[in-house]
Amino acid sequence: MAFKLRQLQFFIAVADAKSISGAAQQLAVSQSTVTTAVQDLEADLGLQLIERTRRGVMLTHKGQLFLRHASRILETVADARRSLAVEGEGATGELHVGVTSLVAGYVFSDLLARYRRANPAVTVSAVEDNREYLEHLLINGELDVAVMVVPDQRVDQALRMELLGRMEYRVWLPHGHPLTASDTVSLSDVAKEPHVMLSLDEVEEATQTFWSEHGFRPKVAFRTRSVEAVRGLVATGAGVAILPDLVYRPWSLEGDRIESRPATEPLPSVHVGIVWRRGSGLPANASDFIGISKMHRAR
Structure with missing residues (x-):
């Protein structure tokens, strides 16, 4: 078995987007690059992981099982990289996070614990409120990111959203x-x-x-x-x-x-997502929080 981490990242993106084109857009690569990566991964494993449908792609039963393993592999690699960082070079500063009530004690508590283990020197502050108010704080730059129950329709055009689970x-x-x-x-x-x-x-x-x-x-x-x-x-x-x-x-x-x-x-269904502001550069601490969240999607 000789699959690469890049193949795992592309496979997870396809599973999340439920389409090759959506994954390619998310990863900022061509559709053919995504297709080749997934096909090579299937060849390495000797398994069919996805099936094409009229509406996009869906995971096979084996694909669903492997998705959990793929997420854990990337998580382990990320943790290893952080643990090997030279002392004193870790992230510092602040992270301002919003959260809606329904996810505060479930999805968010786990994500926050993982983030704090990886970035112990970062001061995290959290605000719990309804989705509309958190979006307002994000747009005004008063929050870096928010973990919330997201609507079926798109969030405000000034914001970006990554679905974490359904x-x-x-x-x-x-x-x-x-x-x-x-x-x-x-x-x-x-x-x-x-x-x-x-x-x-x-x-x-x-x-x-x-x-x-x-x-x-x-x-x-x-x-x-x-x-x-x-x-x-x-x-x-x-x-x-x-x-x-x-x-x-x-x-x-x-x-x-x-x-x-x-x-x-x-x-x-209830959709949980992580949301942040478009446009201005995303702070490094917020980008890291988003990365950790994407590796620990609610399943």
């Missing part, structure tokens, strides 16, 4: 609930149950939208901005919830079990 919505149920007997549950059945609503970021709006699209109006028994409160309420049988996998955990703080099931009907 998480599907699922139905949360208390352990032993009759609906857990099936591998999937229908919204018509879920609509008959009391509903626990998370009023955070765009979650409540998205939830109300898909209920309306499917013609149901469930009774909202509880409304809260706390994910832990939702877990506790669902786990103790006070209601059910429909939330993205991003925040799912199988246990409440009290130790009660929570189960999740996909819905029979299609549900939306």
